Amino acid sequence: MSDQHQSIGQVLDVLKGEFADISISKIRFLESQGLIDPQRNPSGYRKFTEADVQRLRWILEQQRDHFLPLKVIKERIEREEFPPSDGGHAAPTGGACSAARAGRKPNPLDPGAAPVSLTLDELASASGLSPAKLLELQQFGLIEPLDDGALAHYGREALDVATVAAGFLAHGVEPRHLRAYKSAAEREAGLMEQRIMPLVMQRTAEARRLSQDTLGEMTNLGTELRLALLRGALAHHTRTHQ
Secondary structure, eight states, X not given: OOTTOBOHHHHHHHHTTTOTTOOHHHHHHHHHTTSOOXXXXXXXXXXXXXXXXXXXXXXXXXXXXXXXXXXXHHHHHHTTSSOOGGGTOOOOOTHHHHHHHHHOOOOTTSOOSOOOOEEHXXXXXXXSOOHHHHHHHHHTTSOXXXXXXXXXXXXXXXXXXXXXXXXXXXXXXXGGGGHHHHHHHHHHHXXXXXXXXXXHHHOOHHHHHHHHHHHHHHHHHHHHHHHHHHHHHTHHHHSOOO
């Protein structure tokens, strides 16, 4: 293996000091979701370039610091807000990242990735949750099946929720505890619907475009506001005490 490449274990050693929850299985999962694409040697082992490691670090930062779901992170990569890993470029940092976000924020409500239709067992395999935990999420209204047939199927939204819920579960947060997020999302959606209703009533293509832009902008603002409020609420835990 070339000195310019690192194994998955070496990448883990590089990043584990920055990201407490990093693991080989998580790196493999991010690869399965199309967020990273390391090369393989003839024996099938992954070969990570420095650009791959920089992209992985950026993805983990977006999850940790901005609470972004993988779908939104992938959209940002596809919009080239982060250079592709095979392009040999390092990640933009500091002002460059801020400029990219300020220049064009993605619409977080855009489905982006292709729709999916998963059985309960397939959803369990994709999210890392057991079928029993998924049914708990469904019981508390956090995910819903696409149909009411004997073999229910679940869509992209259910996969996104289940994947995030799996992360909460790793910290001992059970599905019942996540109902507060569901209630908050419904109240926020109601507020946004009130703001766009005059546009919806116009029933024109331009009005629809404006309503979609408004929803995207307000959703991004809501994400920033929640993060700011969380920082304030948890400041006594995060401040460095002199």
